[in-house]
Amino acid sequence: MRTSRFLLSTLRETPADAEVISHQLMLRAGMIRKLAAGLYTWLPLGLRVLRKVENIVREEMDRSGAQEVLMPAIQPAELWQESKRWEQYGPELLRITDRHQREFCFGPTHEEIITDLIRREIRSYKQLPANFYQIQTKFRDEIRPRFGVMRAREFLMKDAYSFHLTEESLQETYQVMYETYQRIFSRLGLTFRPVVADSGNIGGNRSHEFHVLADSGEDAIAYSTESDYAANVEMVELPAPSEERLKPTTPSLAMVNTPDQHTIEEVAKFLRVSPQQCLKTLIVIGENDSLVALVLRGDHSLNVIKAAKHPKVASPLTFASAEQIRAVIGCDIGSIGPISLNIPVLVDYAATQVTDFVCGANKEGQHLVGVNWGRDLPEPHKVDLRNAETGDPSPDGKGTLVVTRGIEVGHIFQLGDKYSHAMQTAVLDEQGRSVTLTMGCYGIGVSRVVAAAIEQNHDEQGIIFPTAITPFEVAILPMNMHKSIRLQEVVENLYQQFQAAGVDVLLDDRKERPGVMFADIELIGIPHRLVLGERGLDEGQIEYKGRQDKDTQLLALDQVVNIIIGKINSEK
């Protein structure tokens, strides 16, 4: 491709409404343009990337034995009514009415459609197991679309649905998909981790999310240093303490004045103790609008999901208002402590292990120091309440946890018979008995993968594309080509050699200044760059620089095509 005939719509300035780096760079590089909230046009440059991701996903799905189909984006309401999701789904489901006043929706997912297809087409157990996938545009009317293509309303997704006679068969296919996903994200050149996920109310046994690791990720995930254990931080169960609590060293507790010291940081600094030595007490709404106190070590954070699962705590978790706290406890947030509280007190495991601790005195501007469980207040009601942190022991007993951030790009889970039961999808088994099918479901956010790849791979200059998904593999930048016929010939010849070899080559034949060319090629993240000028031609050398290299190097003109092809192949 020649830049003179390619819409290279790069922007020097960052558009104002782009918040995360991948969104900014995708706009600046001219990959996407916004049409409306959560709706994006893919420009030629971006589409090349999207297609490469799509093709890798397709190749690996095909290799796994799945069969590709393409279902309509618009779906009739009847099927959704049959699964009861027409009522269950909220405003996220975009509902539309046709000229005959028939109701439809724009599909956010396709369980109903594929299940309907399978119940019509699959006649015998001999046709099972079967796995069908599609790569298709979905629409979810998100409350708040943001981060560009990362959380768009319309997005490209690969969704697959498998059908089984037995639970064992589902487990087998699930495992195949798990491995296929590993292959896909490895081939894409991404650093990722499969993590144990919340199967939620879907009822399946196992569920894994695949996360691309990136500091800007929306999810916190924890993985073990020693084993392959990895889970969403929300999901990590922490063990009850095994050791005995240390003995108190203070003769008794004491009350101290802590004027205007409210947060743990303030109190700890004021009293010259570590936050680990302090306990924080959070007041949330419990059952029947009562209040419940949750106690955590000062340096720990509350896990909202765990707390809400406790029977004494209202779900979803709601913090008590300042007025409610004042009415029941008689002081303000910032001076609350577990002693003499007239409401239930749930204490996180870690907080039960602290001796001689600092906590609020339930009196404005006062804290207690040297407090001990058992001596100064009753033995605590111990529960798991906090988020796992780096350094915590891994739940599988092997190694410790590291917490990092990730972007969810894939999710595999076992659906069971939710849809097949509701939609009466069954076949006869070997004994002639009717068996309701068991289903699995496997998604990859194809368009989100593009954003995640950029989120993970960029620098000050712009995008650094993994070779597998780069829009162009090599860029040829001629310096002042219009002035030298000799240079034109060499460049043209090189360009054609790359094309003949099947390399995605971009020739920058614009009459631009060198700085503009360099900046654009770096911004759009081309992995390999060749610079040709009059001065190198006499020596038969041209200048090469990898996108991440610090320095340039000279390559012999007659070998450059083979060298570059070698680099590309080793990277894919």
Place this chain on the structure above:
RNA sequence: CGGGGUAUAGCUCAGCCUGGUAGAGCGCAGCUUUCGGGAAGCUGAAGUCGGAGGUUCAAAUCCUCUUACCCCGACCA
């Protein structure tokens, strides 16, 4: 949906408080010089100031309504 904010040239924004001829930088078109890291000069095209209504001799500016978009909260590929 609740809270906050923005809307002026293709992009980034100033002008609004204190009403009086529509602005800058970048980009775009042309010419000249320059030519291996986002060049310089000159010339030019480009805006019914988101929309509607109101106040006023006069509205980008003040008031009311409205639409779109963005940010903060509950979801998910």
